[in-house]
Amino acid sequence: xxxxxxxxxxxxxxxxxxxxxxxxxxxxxxxAGYLGVQMWDEQLELAADHRLIRYExxxxxxxSTAMADCRAEDDLLAVLDHFxxxxxxxxxxxxxxxxALTFALQHPERVDRMVLFGPGIPPVEFHDPFIxxxxxxxxxxxxxxxxxxxxxxxxxxxxxxxxxxPDEVDQQIRRRCRDMAMTTVGNHHTATGHLLERDVASRLExxxxxxxxxxxxxxxxxxxxxxxxxxxxxxxxxxxxxxxxGHMASMENPQEANELIRRHLGG
Numbered sequence: 132x133x134x135x136x137x138x139x140x141x142x143x144x145x146x147x148x149x150x151x152x153x154x155x156x157x158x159x160x161x162x163a164g165y166l167g168v169q170m171w172d173e174q175l176e177l178a179a180d181h182r183l184i185r186y187e188x189x190x191x192x193x194x195s196t197a198m199a200d201c202r203a204e205d206d207l208l209a210v211l212d213h214f215x216x217x218x219x220x221x222x223x224x225x226x227x228x229x230x231a232l233t234f235a236l237q238h239p240e241r242v243d244r245m246v247l248f249g250p251g252i253p254p255v256e257f258h259d260p261f262i263x264x265x266x267x268x269x270x271x272x273x274x275x276x277x278x279x280x281x282x283x284x285x286x287x288x289x290x291x292x293x294x295x296x297p298d299e300v301d302q303q304i305r306r307r308c309r310d311m312a313m314t315t316v317g318n319h320h321t322a323t324g325h326l327l328e329r330d331v332a333s334r335l336e337x338x339x340x341x342x343x344x345x346x347x348x349x350x351x352x353x354x355x356x357x358x359x360x361x362x363x364x365x366x367x368x369x370x371x372x373x374x375x376x377g378h379m380a381s382m383e384n385p386q387e388a389n390e391l392i393r394r395h396l397g398g
Contacts, residue, residue: 171183
C-alpha cells in the first residue's frame with residue numbers, strides 16, 4: 132500500500148483534517164460521531180483498488196471546531212471539490228451514514244454507490260430506552276464536567292450497545308474508540324456551532340444510488356428500524372445484518388465487512 136498523505140482541506144470558517152491513499156475509483160470514508168479517521172484502519176486494504184479519502188468532520192479529531200452552525204454535507208462537497216473528484220462512492224458509519232444520505236439527496240450526480248453501517252436517517256430520533264438513558268448519563272457527566280464519565284457513556288451507547296456488557300466487547304476496539312472520543316471531546320468542548328440536519332427520512336424514495344445498508348445484529352432497535360426503513364423505501368438498497376457485531380461492525384469483523392464492501396462496490 133502506498134504511503135498515506137495527510138492534507139488540510141479548507142472549508143467555510145475552518146479546515147478539515149484528511150488523509151488520502153491508493154488509486155482507482157474514489158471512495159470517501161465518513162466516520163461515526165465522536166470518532167475519527169482511525170475507525171477505518173481495517174478498511175485501508177481497500178486502497179489496493181480505490182483512492183481512499185477519509186477525513187474528520189467539523190468538531191471532531193484534528194479538524195476545526197464549529198463556532199457557528201454548519202452542514203456536514205457542505206463540508207463533504209468541499210472535500211470532493213478540493214481533491215477534484217467529480218463522482219465518488221461513499222462509505223459511512225452512523226453520523227457518517229447520515230452525511231452520506233443527505234449528500235446523495237442534495238447532490239445525486241456526485242454519488243456512485245454507498246455502503247452505510249448503522250446509518251442515522253435525519254432527522255434522527257431515538258426511542259430505545261437504552262440510548263435515552265445513555266444520553267441522560269452523558270448530560271449528567273457534561274454538567275459535572277467529567278470527561279471520563281462522558282466518554283464512557285458514549286462507549287456504552289455507540290460501541291457496547293444494549294446487548295453486551297463492556298467486558299464482552301473486544302477491549303482493543305473499545306480502547307481505540309475511547310482514544311478517538313477523548314481527542315474529540317478534549318479538542319472541541321468549546322464548540323458553539325451545531326451540525327444542522329435536513330429532512331431525509333421523508334424523501335428516501337428519491338435516493339437512487341445503489342446502497343448497501345449494513346446493521347450489526349447487536350445494535351440498538353432504533354438503528355435496525357432506520358436500516359429497514361431505508362432498505363424498504365430506497366429504490367436500489369440492500370440490507371445485510373452482520374451477526375455478533377454491534378455499531379462498530381467494520382472494526383469488529385473487518386474480513387466480513389470488507390468482503391461486503393468489495394462485492395457492492397464491484398457492482
